Amino acid sequence: MTAWDALRAALDSLRANPLRSALTMLGIVIGVAAVIAMVAVGAGAREQVLRQIASLGTNLIMVGQGSIVRGGVKLGAGTASSLTEDDALAVLSEIPGVVVTAPSVRWGLQIVAGNQNWGTVLFGITPDYMDARDWSIAAGHGLSDVDVAQANKVVVLGQTVVRNLFGGGDPIGEPVRVFSTPLTVVGVLAEKGQNTQGQDQDDVIFVPLSTAKRNIPGMAKSNPRFIHTMVVKMRDGADMADAQAQIRDLLRQRHRLIPGQDDDFWMRDLSEVSATRDASSRALSFLLAAVAAVSLLVGGIGIMNIMLVSVTERTREIGLRLAIGARRRDILVQFLIESTTLSLIGAAVGVALGIGTAMGVAELAGWPTLIQIDSVVLAVVVSGLIGVFFGLYPARRAARLNPIEALRHE
Amino acid sequence: MVSEPAHSLITVERLTRHYRMGPQIVHALDDVSVTVRPGEFVAVMGPSGSGKSTFMNLLGCLDRPDSGRYWLDGQEVAGLSSDALAAVRNRSIGFVFQSFNLLPRQSALDNVMLPMVYAGVSHAQRIERALAALDAVGLLERAGHRPTQLSGGQQQRVAIARALVNDPLLLLADEPTGALDTATSLEIIGLFQRLNRRGITIVLVTHEPEVARFASRVLHFRDGRLIDDLSQDAEVAA
Numbered sequence: 097m098t099a100w101d102a103l104r105a106a107l108d109s110l111r112a113n114p115l116r117s118a119l120t121m122l123g124i125v126i127g128v129a130a131v132i133a134m135v136a137v138g139a140g141a142r143e144q145v146l147r148q149i150a151s152l153g154t155n156l157i158m159v160g161q162g163s164i165v166r167g168g169v170k171l172g173a174g175t176a177s178s179l180t181e182d183d184a185l186a187v188l189s190e191i192p193g194v195v196v197t198a199p200s201v202r203w204g205l206q207i208v209a210g211n212q213n214w215g216t217v218l219f220g221i222t223p224d225y226m227d228a229r230d231w232s233i234a235a236g237h238g239l240s241d242v243d244v245a246q247a248n249k250v251v252v253l254g255q256t257v258v259r260n261l262f263g264g265g266d267p268i269g270e271p272v273r274v275f276s277t278p279l280t281v282v283g284v285l286a287e288k289g290q291n292t293q294g295q296d297q298d299d300v301i302f303v304p305l306s307t308a309k310r311n312i313p314g315m316a317k318s319n320p321r322f323i324h325t326m327v328v329k330m331r332d333g334a335d336m337a338d339a340q341a342q343i344r345d346l347l348r349q350r351h352r353l354i355p356g357q358d359d360d361f362w363m364r365d366l367s368e369v370s371a372t373r374d375a376s377s378r379a380l381s382f383l384l385a386a387v388a389a390v391s392l393l394v395g396g397i398g399i400m401n402i403m404l405v406s407v408t409e410r411t412r413e414i415g416l417r418l419a420i421g422a423r424r425r426d427i428l429v430q431f432l433i434e435s436t437t438l439s440l441i442g443a444a445v446g447v448a449l450g451i452g453t454a455m456g457v458a459e460l461a462g463w464p465t466l467i468q469i470d471s472v473v474l475a476v477v478v479s480g481l482i483g484v485f486f487g488l489y490p491a492r493r494a495a496r497l498n499p500i501e502a503l504r505h506e
Numbered sequence: 507m508v509s510e511p512a513h514s515l516i517t518v519e520r521l522t523r524h525y526r527m528g529p530q531i532v533h534a535l536d537d538v539s540v541t542v543r544p545g546e547f548v549a550v551m552g553p554s555g556s557g558k559s560t561f562m563n564l565l566g567c568l569d570r571p572d573s574g575r576y577w578l579d580g581q582e583v584a585g586l587s588s589d590a591l592a593a594v595r596n597r598s599i600g601f602v603f604q605s606f607n608l609l610p611r612q613s614a615l616d617n618v619m620l621p622m623v624y625a626g627v628s629h630a631q632r633i634e635r636a637l638a639a640l641d642a643v644g645l646l647e648r649a650g651h652r653p654t655q656l657s658g659g660q661q662q663r664v665a666i667a668r669a670l671v672n673d674p675l676l677l678l679a680d681e682p683t684g685a686l687d688t689a690t691s692l693e694i695i696g697l698f699q700r701l702n703r704r705g706i707t708i709v710l711v712t713h714e715p716e717v718a719r720f721a722s723r724v725l726h727f728r729d730g731r732l733i734d735d736l737s738q739d740a741e742v743a744a
């Protein structure tokens with residue numbers, strides 16, 4: 097019996113009970129569709145995160161004043177006002193590979209325009225900050241070195257702030273107030289959308305670093321050179337771990353920390369963000385794999401069940417085939433091919449359904465999805481193996497039938 | 507040591523098959539020796555339970571004896587592996603059953619082609635030979651019909667075509683007319699006789715004397731034993 101003969105016999109037998117065959121395949125169909133759709137959604141999400149991280153730049157190091165807080169536990173007692181503009185200058189001049197250091201302060205506050213007001217976050221920055229964080233200007237112009245040097249009372253607004261204070265109107269040249277200081281709007285930032293944590297990045301305003309320090313009450317009282325954070329931009333291809341170590345050594349030395357004493361600043365590069373993302377998507381994948389495995393297992397048991405029924409129903413046929421010259425191996429192969437055909441047709445339907453679902457999710461929910469060819473191949477191969485594995489016991493029962501008794505079977 | 511006589515197709519020596527039913531032993535076949543030459547048309551008769559089917563199953567290599575020996579066409583069957591026995595059933599023997607045993611969802615042509623599936627015959631040749639076999643039983647124009655679309659006599663002809671398609675030496679038929687009315691039985695037995703004239707050896711079980719009349723030799727069984735072995739002038743079918 098050739099494989100082609102066995103396949104024809106299998107298809108004939110599956111066609112004899114179309115509904116039963118379809119119901120039997122259901123477990124495999126759902127399992128395979130789940131694998132493909134979920135892998136597609138997961139890959140799409142990961143791809144999106146990677147693109148966002150790439151857009152932030154992977155060659156950035158954030159340094160902040162105070163101690164690192166991890167998992168809600170404060171590690172070490174950081175002293176306030178520990179980080180200064182001079183630290184930023186020192187990092188730029190002493191650490192090889194540093195392109196830009198952008199010092200900044202940040203403050204949550206109300207901004208008022210006419211009778212509208214809006215709660216937002218103010219960043220006191222230098223022009224380098226725009227470059228380091230990849231901000232660009234949509235209207236008007238950005239902050240200049242002169243603005244910083246003269247502590248000009250100018251402000252650049254994020255899109256969300258513009259929307260909330262001016263509606264559709266043009267804010268350029270308009271006066272706004274933060275605390276009691278009047279500022280003039282000179283520019284509007286280009287839209288950035290949400291970041292990887294889902295926060296609105298456009299709900300910000302930028303003022304010159306010097307203006308922020310001079311006009312925000314309480315800020316920089318103890319130390320006028322004080323900053324909250326600095327962004328260090330390394331040249332492309334720089335060794336980020338090495339750069340972090342050097343910055344750390346430099347800052348510890350500048351802050352006169354003795355060995356054993358905790359850092360009074362924190363430091364993070366964006367590859368760490370991507371690593372935590374990776375870990376959580378791995379956990380998600382593991383969960384999905386478990387769901388798929390259970391559906392496929394149930395599908396396999398369904399196949400085994402239906403194959404046992406089929407062997408019983410077709411006992412006479414098996415007896416006849418043995419009588420006219422089928423070897424036991426021929427019967428075994430015939431039933432194995434039947435169970436495998438069943439699971440592979442189920443897999444094919446599942447692939448179609450999975451791709452359809454992924455596309456539907458992309459269309460309706462607006463999630464990015466990415467069909468992974470690996471997941472399709474894997475799902476089909478696993479389905480085939482399930483067909484063989486769960487078909488083996490029924491097929492062996494068929495192959496071991498006694499031809500005389502089988503022919504007498506009613 | 508018994509040697510196999512020349513010019514015989516079937517030689518069985520002291521063939522015995524018994525079944526253990528609890529404490530009791532049923533001697534389904536008890537010490538049967540017989541020789542069938544090529545070209546014979548043998549009818550096997552006897553009351554129900556006399557061992558006819560047991561005998562046929564042994565001749566057909568579907569069962570193995572408890573003792574005794576069996577040569578088919580000069581080859582001793584006892585030593586053959588299960589695969590080799592399958593090959594013997596496939597190439598050297600054709601089976602015809604009382605209940606036809608056609609695959610219900612397949613056409614007459616597909617049913618007739620089935621033994622060639624296990625003989626490794628090419629697809630083109632399968633169709634050609636199956637059509638020739640259907641022609642030999644007078645059913646060429648019914649090749650595309652399913653068993654349910656055929657009468658009992660026609661179904662049995664399809665089964666006979668299936669038994670013939672691999673050109674066996676021996677045709678074994680266990681009550682092939684048992685499910686048919688008298689007129690149809692006579693048609694079928696006429697077909698067997700014509701096939702026999704063309705050279706194939708036939709061993710056929712029947713309860714009906716009017717069927718047995720067409721054979722050239724009649725074996726009578728009782729209680730698992732061969733009690734009578736008569737040659738006769740076969741009546742010629744119309």
Ligand SMILES: Nc1ncnc2c1ncn2[C@@H]1O[C@H](COP(=O)(O)OP(=O)(O)OP(=O)(O)O)[C@@H](O)[C@H]1O
Pocket residue numbers: 525526527532533534552553554555556557558559560561
């Ligand atoms: N598998 C079996 N297990 C136990 N006993 C069996 C088995 N097969 C046959 N027998 C017994 O062997 C004896 C011969 O049976 P066999 O089927 O050969 O008779 P038969 O001559 O073909 O009868 P019939 O004309 O009714 O078909 C019977 O007594 C039967 O009960």
Ligand SMILES: [Mg+2]
Pocket residue numbers: 558559560680
């Ligand atoms: Mg019988």
